[in-house]
Amino acid sequence: MNKKEFAKSRDAVEEALGKEGLSRRDALKLMGVGGAAAMMGATPASAEEEGAPSSDAKAGIVVVGGGTGGVLIAARLRKAAPNAEITVIAPNDIHLYQPGQVFMAAGLYTEDEIRKPNSDLMPDGVKWIKDEVKVFDPDSNLVETAKNGKVKYDFLVVATGLQYDYEGIEGMRPELVGRDGISSVYLNDPLKGTARGGTATWEWFRQLRAAAEKASESAPITAIYTQPDTPIKCGGAPQKILYLSDDFLRGNGPTGGLDVHKNVKALFCKKGDKLFGLPEYNKTLVDEVTPMYGNITDKWNHVLRKIDPEKRIATFEHTYQIKGEYDPDLEEYDMITKRETVEIGYDFIHIVPPMKAVDAVADSPLGWPKGTAKGWLACDRYTLQHMKYKNVFGIGDILGIPLGKTGGSARHHGPVVQENLIAAMEGKDLPAKFDGYTVCPLKTQYGKIMLAEFNYDGPAPSFPLDPAKPRWIWWAFDLYMLKPMYWNLMMRGLM
Ligand SMILES: Cc1cc2nc3c(=O)[nH]c(=O)nc-3n(C[C@H](O)[C@H](O)[C@H](O)COP(=O)(O)OP(=O)(O)OC[C@H]3O[C@@H](n4cnc5c(N)ncnc54)[C@H](O)[C@@H]3O)c2cc1C
Known part of the structure; x- marks a missing residue:
């Protein structure tokens, strides 16, 4: 995002906030996205500075998938577990900001505006194997890749997303x-x-x-x-x-x-x-x-x-x-x-x-064997830990849990997986629980979004505004702010 684009987005959001009777500072505080201040001149706080749990434990962690969930959890774990050896297995050179496809459909973004080389996003100090996992073998703590043979792990994070059918x-x-x-x-x-x-x-x-x-x-x-x-x-x-x-x-x-x-x-x-x-x-x-x-x-x-x-x-x-x-x-x-x-x-x-779970997961012992979630990653809906293989966690769309196939959900899975995986590395009880958070910025017309946020218990608005009312402010945030926040904060493990 260049300076001119930034000024345009900031102005649009400020105008929107004014219409809602909120100051920008108030709104960002309410949203709990202090890191968003990074785009407004301040330095973002890192996960460690915010007091997120970290560990000196040594372990080999493999993350499978280099989309939203894979990159964000690799970035979080890199910071939180400095002695761990972290490997990401992901075949894609390009990373797509998929929510932007709707704005493309509306004639407001181009394809170039929602793509970035994955090499720009992979955290420093993470080993990237540019390959696809063909077989998950959790009984042997390894995965088999298409071109790079077997890769062993102590802990595994499954972040493969889903496939269209x-x-x-x-x-x-x-x-x-x-x-x-x-x-x-x-x-x-x-x-x-x-x-x-x-x-x-x-x-x-x-x-x-x-x-x-x-x-x-x-x-x-x-x-x-x-x-x-x-x-x-x-x-x-x-x-x-x-x-x-x-x-x-x-x-x-x-x-x-x-x-x-x-x-x-x-x-x-x-x-x-x-x-x-x-x-x-x-x-x-x-x-x-x-x-x-x-x-x-x-x-x-x-x-x-x-x-x-x-x-x-x-x-x-x-x-x-x-x-x-x-x-x-x-x-x-x-x-x-x-x-x-x-x-x-x-x-x-x-x-x-x-849509269905990717074959490599569905055909492995990691998928739910039967029922309505058959094939999706069989994990606990709160801890995001695999039901049987306790050194396996999941993040993003692949999870076989009742709610949450959105990037916003993956953002909320991130700290839970980080905390629980670190606890598992240290042999402790898992402290963090995912509450089912899902966000659906439902565009009801050009210029209006109903920001439907909810969790396992029902509506879960982040703001003291009626969440069921379609508003211009959410449109402005979504169109102008969320994409840079995604690239600069979420993919860096900073929100
Ligand atoms: C049109 C559209 C609109 C959307 N709108 C919104 C929105 O408004 N708000 C919102 O929060 N979310 C939205 N989303 C959803 C959001 O993009 C996804 O929920 C999010 O990207 C999920 O992240 P993920 O990491 O699980 O999957 P992905 O980001 O899809 O990444 C999965 C990665 O795993 C890789 N992979 C698959 N199989 C393997 C394998 N065997 N080995 C190695 N790698 C593998 C894939 O190549 C892919 O790169 C939208 C999505 C679409 C398509």
Whole structure:
């Protein structure tokens, strides 16, 4: 971030804070991100200066994965365990700031703005093996890599993230993104360092708009937005694209234009019958955001199973319940779940792929062997320690825990894994507990974000402001401040 860009972002945030009646100092204090002051002229405090636990113990720690969780935990452990030998096994030369893919889709970031060489981020004093782990063998305390043979460890941190399963939808494959009215903001390739989903979705926004300009309210075109029935990273992103593209049709966004959104019939298709799991945040989306657009229909319990790109037909599995027999003892009807196949023709479709644990973890003794979390890292939801292999910890999207597939969650996993791994190195009880913190900066329109923060117990706002209210200040923070904070603080283990 150069001086000019910094001044622009600082001004935007100050203006936003003023609108909320807060000073910048107050807001940052409230946020507990003292390190953010680094971007405003002060020197950031290091983890040691902040009193984070450290240890002189000697051990070999291997971190697998060089994305958000892998880099941040390597940076934290490097500082906290100076005598440990830390190795990161990560194949990717380029590191992507993935949350930026949504701003790319909105025409506000370019791909170059969300990429950095991983060599700029790898902490000094950490050995980087540029390779992929093929086999986890926790019974022998080793991993097998594709090109560099076996690597032994005393402690292991699994930070592999997740993988997309576009092919889990019959007829779909990543190559179709950007063709025949299909887009998908999620698409990226960490190995090549490309975020084609962002670029293709911005192109899709403009194609959708061009088609809407030719349509009419009485003869609208159809745009489908899907969400799969698997866990996904950034659970709010499917709706971010729904609202931002609709707002773009209203003439907002970087290129402006006439309001043509009523010429588009928007169908949001997902499992379940809620826009957000927590009632506080759901209410805003149902009562304020959806009615504000007026052209969105929620197709509950519709999960995309098949696509015919040539005919532009999407096939959904629709589940619903009907009344069965009356039970006089319980004084209620049995409810019977029914399934039907529903075909919907479309002009444009935004597809969120099913997501699953990476194969190397799922196929190893480290994954949950069965149940709804099958394949995801089998760890304790509080300590982030493996259920069986006590020298194994996890961070980031790979965790098989109920909440938290976001970068913001990984940031909160960081200190927990650091503290607990150090305690394990010293043979002590694990002191730190992850509270389930997850953050979803849900973009409800250009210039407004509902900052939905929550944990295992419910809403967990960091600020004394109604968290369910979409605000300009969160938009300004997200657009201008979070990316530099990610590169300069989070990836350095400083927040
Ligand atoms: C479109 C989009 C929008 C998002 N929006 C937000 C947001 O607004 N806020 C937010 O907090 N988060 C958001 N996220 C989510 C956030 O980016 C992820 O939760 C975060 O990056 C997870 O970090 P991770 O380390 O678990 O995985 P990643 O950052 O994906 O890194 C995993 C790394 O592991 C590597 N790897 C995989 N398998 C192996 C192997 N076998 N051996 C070695 N290396 C391996 C991969 O190549 C990859 O580099 C968004 C993500 C996307 C895609």
